[in-house]
Amino acid sequence: MKKLFIILILFSLLISFAQAQDIIHLLNRDRIEAIITEITATEVRYRRADQPTGPIRTIPVSEVNRIVYAGGSEELLNEIPIIPPRVGGIVSFGEYQWRILEIQGDRALILSESNVDRRQMHDLERGNLTFRNSQLFQWLNTEFYDMFSDNDKSRIIDNRGVKVFLLSGSEVRDYLSTEANRNANRDVDRVRDINGTNLGSFWISWPASTNRGSRIDSNGQSFSAGAWTEIHGVRPAMWVSL
Numbered sequence: 001m002k003k004l005f006i007i008l009i010l011f012s013l014l015i016s017f018a019q020a021q022d023i024i025h026l027l028n029r030d031r032i033e034a035i036i037t038e039i040t041a042t043e044v045r046y047r048r049a050d051q052p053t054g055p056i057r058t059i060p061v062s063e064v065n066r067i068v069y070a071g072g073s074e075e076l077l078n079e080i081p082i083i084p085p086r087v088g089g090i091v092s093f094g095e096y097q098w099r100i101l102e103i104q105g106d107r108a109l110i111l112s113e114s115n116v117d118r119r120q121m122h123d124l125e126r127g128n129l130t131f132r133n134s135q136l137f138q139w140l141n142t143e144f145y146d147m148f149s150d151n152d153k154s155r156i157i158d159n160r161g162v163k164v165f166l167l168s169g170s171e172v173r174d175y176l177s178t179e180a181n182r183n184a185n186r187d188v189d190r191v192r193d194i195n196g197t198n199l200g201s202f203w204i205s206w207p208a209s210t211n212r213g214s215r216i217d218s219n220g221q222s223f224s225a226g227a228w229t230e231i232h233g234v235r236p237a238m239w240v241s242l
Contacts, residue, residue, distance in 0.1 A: 021035060021049035021070055022034050022068065023068040024036075024046065025066050026063055032046070034049055035048075036069070039061070039075075042061055043059060044058065044060075044061060044064055046058075046059075061077055065077065076151060085242070087100050088100060093152065094148045094149070096112050096116060097112070097113040098110035098111060098112055099111050101237070107157060109175075109237065109238075110238060111167065111175070111176075111237045115202055115235055117144075117234045118233050119203075121134045121203055122135050131166060137165075140164040140236055141163055144164060144236065159239065163238060164237070164238050166205040166236065167237050171204075202232055202233035202234060203232050
């Protein structure tokens with residue numbers, strides 16, 4: 001009985017170690033699941049989460065972006081320079097690649113380089129449908145927005161309650177001047193259409209009508225689309241601080 005009690009205690013400790021893990025986010029976007037033992041001025045000392053009694057390892061502080069502790073708090077060690085000052089450049093932000101469309105002073109407009117999801121604009125028929133009152137808009141500014149870390153969220157600029165949006169048809173023409181730039185057919189590993197078609201098409205915010213939205217097809221052309229009868233890609237846009 002005593003032996004069984006000891007085994008149960010050890011098992012509970014192992015579960016606690018597995019649950020109480022910290023995440024070390026590196027500047028190169030890699031991450032390490034760890035148990036932090038000490039942070040000095042020059043290095044982070046840790047054990048691997050899957051080896052809670054294993055050797056202590058080290059990594060230079062200069063290579064670490066931030067640490068997310070098991071309790072949920074974050075410690076920022078080094079900023080990631082996410083926006084090079086060049087329109088047309090491709091940058092990493094969150095889990096995605098983004099194209100810089102415009103720079104205004106200390107902020108930049110960025111557009112996802114590929115579709116991040118495939119959705120209907122709205123799943124029910126409704127009158128006076130606009131992008132602002134669609135379920136797609138709600139998803140972008142809740143579930144999708146919440147995928148970003150607190151540090152990344154602090155860079156996303158809130159414009160009268162709108163943090164994440166879609167480009168309009170005129171903005172697509174202005175910012176993505178060629179059909180090749182408008183094609184979003186680079187998402188086949190992340191999102192797959194069940195029929196394998198129109199992988200490059202994506203919704204735009206305007207024009208929209210009572211039961212129609214607008215999309216850019218895989219050839220870069222603009223067409224009307226059924227807001228709740230068609231599924232197309234989603235390429236979010238946002239203003240972020242430099």
